[in-house]
Amino acid sequence: MTALLNSLEARDTAFVLHPYTNASQHLENGPMVIAKGEGVYVIDNDGNRYIEALGGLFCASLGFSEPRLVEAAYRQMKELPFYHSFGGKSHETAIELAERLIKLSPVPMSKVFFANSGSEANDTAMKLVWYYHNAIGKPEKKKIISRNRAYHGVTIASASLTGLPNNHRDFDLPIDRILHTDCPEFYRYGHEGETEEEFASRCAASLERLILEEGPETIGAFFAEPLMASGGCIVPPPTYYEKIQAILARYDILLIADEVICGFGRLGTMFGSESFGMKPDIITMAKQLSAAYQPISALMINAKLHEAVVAESQKIGTFGHGFTYSGHPVATAVALETLKIYEERDILGHVRSVVPLFQRRLNALREHPLVGDVRGRGMIGTLELVRNKATKEAFKPGDGVAIHAGKRAQAHGVITRALGDNFSFCPPLIMTEPEIDEMFDRSTKALDETY
C-alpha cells in the first residue's frame, strides 16, 4: 500500500496539472508514465513498448534515442550553457542556425527571430503584424484572419487565432481583432455535386466577403497552416491557396504560414508552403526544428517586415520584444545538429521513399466500417470516424469514439491521440517500411475492436 501511495502514478495525480487532459477523469485514471525511448518506440513504467504513431506531439522526427542530439546538447552545455541575445549579444550556434534557416527558406526571407514554442512564435508574428502596420503608417490595418478548426497555439493571442471551441470556451477568448473564416475541409463542408476546385472558390469568395464586410483597410494578415494538422489533417483542395493568395494580394494583406507541424519534411518537402505554392511574408516553425529534443521555435520574416522594424527603432528606439531564452545556446545547438542530420541522412529522400506505403496503408482503411473519410499528405494522415458511413453522420460529442479507439490502440502497443473524431498518424520521419506496416496492422486491430 505504501509503495502504491508513493508510486509515480500516485504522485502525479497528487501534484501535476496536465495540459490537454480531462482534469476530472485524470483524478480517477491517473497518468501513463513513459520511462524510455528507443527509435520510434517508447516504453512505459511497466515495461510495455509502444510504437509512437504521433511522434509524441507531431514533433519527434528523429525518434526517441538519437545520440547525436544528446551529444550536441552536452557539448554546448560544457562550452556555454546559457547566454542571451538581448542588446545585440550573440553566440555561434544561434548565428549558424539563423543562416541555415534563411538558406532553407522556400521564399526569400531576411531575418530569423527565436522563441521557445510554437505559440510564442505565432504570438510574435501577430505582434509583428501590428508593429509593421504602425511603422508604415497604417495603424488601422490590425485585424487578423484565421480559419475555423485552425490550431496556432494556446497563449492568449495564439489561442485566439486557434479556431477550436475548446480553446476559447471559459477562457474568455478570442480577443478582439481576430476573425475566423471557413475551414477548407471538403468532406464536411463541400456541397453536393460541387467539385473540390469549386469548393476552393467558395472558400476564397467567403474570405473576400469577410474582408469587404470588415473593410480591407482594417485587415492586416491571414494566418494558415499549409495543411491543418490538429484540426483533423485537412488537406486544402486544389487551387485553394492560389485563390486565397490572389485575394490577399488584392487587399494588401500579409500571409503568415504556420509551419509548426508541416516544417522540416512532414509533407515530403522542407516546408509545407512548397507543397501548396504558398508565398508567405512570415514563416513560423517549432517542433521538428529540433526534433523535439529541446524546446525552440523561430520565425523568419521578409525584408519588408525587417525594414519596418528598423524604421521603428529609428523612430521609437529599441525593438521591445524578446524572450530570456530567445536563441538559447543549447536549443540552437540541438536544432543545428537536427538540420545537419536531416541533410546528411537525406531525411526528405527517406520520407519520399516511404510515403507511398504510408499513404497506401492509410487509404486502405477507407473500407473500414467506422471510417468516413481518409485524409493525408506526406507522412501525416487521419481517419475520420463516423457513426454512419453512408450519411456521414458523426458520433455524438459524448461518444468519445476516437478516445475509445485510442485506448484499444494502446492495448495493441500503439500510441496516438484523439483529435475530435479523428484517429491520426504523424510518426517520426525516420520510421521504416516494416514499422509503418506494424503501426497500421496494430491500428487496424484496434479499430476492429472499437464499438
Ligand code: PLP
Ligand atoms: N501551430 C501549430 C500548427 C501547432 O500544431 C502547434 C502545436 O501543436 C502550435 C502552433 C503551438 O505550438 P506549441 O505547443 O509549441 O506552443
